[in-house]
Amino acid sequence: MCPAQVKATTDEIVSAARDIIAQSGSAGLSLSAVAEAVGVRAPSLYKRFASRAALMSAVREVALHELASRLRVAQQKKRGRAAVRAMADAYRAWAKREPHLYQLVHEHAAAGPTAAASAATAPVLEELAALAGPDNALHAARLFTSFLHGFVSMENNGSFKMGGSVDAAFAFGLDAMIRGVDRGSR
Amino acid sequence: MCPAQVKATTDEIVSAARDIIAQSGSAGLSLSAVAEAVGVRAPSLYKRFASRAALMSAVREVALHELASRLRVAQQKKRGRAAVRAMADAYRAWAKREPHLYQLVHEHAAAGPTAAASAATAPVLEELAALAGPDNALHAARLFTSFLHGFVSMENNGSFKMGGSVDAAFAFGLDAMIRGVDRGSR
DNA sequence: ACCTGAACACCGTTCAAGT
DNA sequence: ACCTGAACACCGTTCAAGT
Numbered sequence: 077m078c079p080a081q082v083k084a085t086t087d088e089i090v091s092a093a094r095d096i097i098a099q100s101g102s103a104g105l106s107l108s109a110v111a112e113a114v115g116v117r118a119p120s121l122y123k124r125f126a127s128r129a130a131l132m133s134a135v136r137e138v139a140l141h142e143l144a145s146r147l148r149v150a151q152q153k154k155r156g157r158a159a160v161r162a163m164a165d166a167y168r169a170w171a172k173r174e175p176h177l178y179q180l181v182h183e184h185a186a187a188g189p190t191a192a193a194s195a196a197t198a199p200v201l202e203e204l205a206a207l208a209g210p211d212n213a214l215h216a217a218r219l220f221t222s223f224l225h226g227f228v229s230m231e232n233n234g235s236f237k238m239g240g241s242v243d244a245a246f247a248f249g250l251d252a253m254i255r256g257v258d259r260g261s262r
Numbered sequence: 263m264c265p266a267q268v269k270a271t272t273d274e275i276v277s278a279a280r281d282i283i284a285q286s287g288s289a290g291l292s293l294s295a296v297a298e299a300v301g302v303r304a305p306s307l308y309k310r311f312a313s314r315a316a317l318m319s320a321v322r323e324v325a326l327h328e329l330a331s332r333l334r335v336a337q338q339k340k341r342g343r344a345a346v347r348a349m350a351d352a353y354r355a356w357a358k359r360e361p362h363l364y365q366l367v368h369e370h371a372a373a374g375p376t377a378a379a380s381a382a383t384a385p386v387l388e389e390l391a392a393l394a395g396p397d398n399a400l401h402a403a404r405l406f407t408s409f410l411h412g413f414v415s416m417e418n419n420g421s422f423k424m425g426g427s428v429d430a431a432f433a434f435g436l437d438a439m440i441r442g443v444d445r446g447s448r
Numbered sequence: 449a450c451c452t453g454a455a456c457a458c459c460g461t462t463c464a465a466g467t
Numbered sequence: 468a469c470c471t472g473a474a475c476a477c478c479g480t481t482c483a484a485g486t
Contacts, residue, residue: 081450081486107479119480120451128479186420212434214426218416219409219435226412227404234372240400248398249405256442267467267469293460305461306470314460 084114086124090134094177097135101176102183105132132180139177144195146170151199157254159203164224164250171228178232182225197221209259216257223249270300272310276320280363283321287362288369291318318366325363330381332356337385343440345389350410350436357414364418368411383407395445402443409435 092113097105107128111118125131150166151159171178197217204220205213227246229235236242278299283291293314297304311317336352337345357364383403390406391399413432415421422428 083451106477108477117452119453119482122480123450182415182419182421184419185416214424215431215434216438218413218422218428218431219438222412222416222435223405223409224412225416226408226410229368229415230371230404230408230411233369235368236404238400242404245401245404248401249408252402252405252439252442254442256438256440269470292458294458303471305463305472308461309469 084116084120084124088114089121089124089131090138093131094135094138097132097180098174098177102132102180107131133184135177136180136184139174139181141195142174142177143167143170143181147199151203156203156206160200160207160220160254161250163200163203164220164246167224168228168231168246171232175232178228182229204257207254207259208257212257212259219253219257223253270302270306270310274300275307275310275317276324279317280321280324283318283366284360284363288318288366293317319370321363322366322370325360325367327381328360328363329353329356329367333385337389342389342392346386346393346406346440347436349386349389350406350432353410354414354417354432357418361418364414368415390443393440393445394443398443398445405439405443409439 089110093105093110096109096113105128107118107121110131111121121131125134146166146169147163150162154162200220201213201217204216208216227249231242236245275296279291279296282295282299291314293304293307296317297307307317311320332352332355333349336348340348386406387399387403390402394402413435417428422431
């Protein structure tokens with residue numbers, strides 16, 4: 077008689093889960109908390125997501141798009157080394173602004189579609205190919221992304237305890253990599 | 263009358279927990295599994311550790327010592343760039359051999375004593391100071407450790423999906439950083 | 449078609465009771 | 468002094484019952 081009564085859309089659920097993870101980390105995501113945030117009981121969430129892991133995967137996708145959007149904005153109107161530096165700064169700034177979402181993006185990277193992931197890294201690849209030359213483009217991309225990921229991970233979880241300027245270390249690392257990769261200076 | 267009956271020493275508990283985490287990851291560590299492995303009931307573990315987190319912290323310390331030992335061995339009888347490369351290879355090899363222990367070492371780095379942590383990184387710092395010069399030693403150390411951590415993290419969780427030789431990318435990254443940091447070539 | 453309460457098998461943790 | 472069973476408050480997940 078009264079068949080449909082949607083109280084929580086898929087987008088509302090993902091958005092609520094995103095906010096919870098952003099504030100408390102992925103370990104702090106409980107289905108009861110998500111359900112309460114969208115005005116529903118926990119079992120109802122299984123109408124939209126097969127499991128807690130599937131919901132986290134959806135949040136991961138959303139976070140990846142947020143990061144990709146920041147990178148695109150940073151790249152606009154810049155070329156070469158300036159574009160690489162601008163994107164590195166944007167990458168680090170987003171990771172520091174959303175440490176828990178950043179961590180979620182990088183755990184279980186093997187799962188999930190590659191679409192959003194490559195959308196996020198494509199701009200970096202273009203610039204680095206120009207800098208390092210086509211033969212070394214992939215190697216250079218892995219050097220830069222490894223440094224970026226490692227640096228912001230260690231910064232976010234407090235691994236830099238030896239003093240000194242962390243900002244200066246980041247700039248030094250970028251410059252040293254650019255020097256070491258640039259085919260023009262070899 | 264029968265006051266003492268130690269069935270599980272602290273070391274046995276940590277060792278059992280280490281093995282469980284090595285096999286199933288830190289999320290797979292349950293106190294019931296640890297208790298069963300050492301022939302005891304779960305509540306008894308609270309005589310030795312205040313919480314699950316405290317037990318994990320002890321395992322983290324053990325893992326850090328294992329890594330530090332590998333780095334020391336790799337450094338023996340080597341100097342300069344050869345020592346840096348050998349330690350980088352040893353670092354990556356251990357991370358690939360014990361991916362779950364490696365991940366444990368790098369989450370919650372802020373907590374816990376710095377003793378074992380600095381023991382693990384000290385040899386790397388020495389060599390890099392010689393390479394980059396005293397003014398840039400700390401910056402160079404952060405560049406290298408960020409690259410190492412980022413690279414093996416991404417390798418371990420399957421982030422390198424664009425083909426190509428991952429070994430070659432690691433060697434390229436190391437060489438590019440050494441080129442970019444070496445004060446003699448600037 | 450969607451939502452719900454109740455139930456299930458698990459957690460980490462506490463504590464009084466045993467020896 | 469150490470170990471234990473029982474209990475507590477939580478999980479994620481399933482499912483029959485409601486509308």
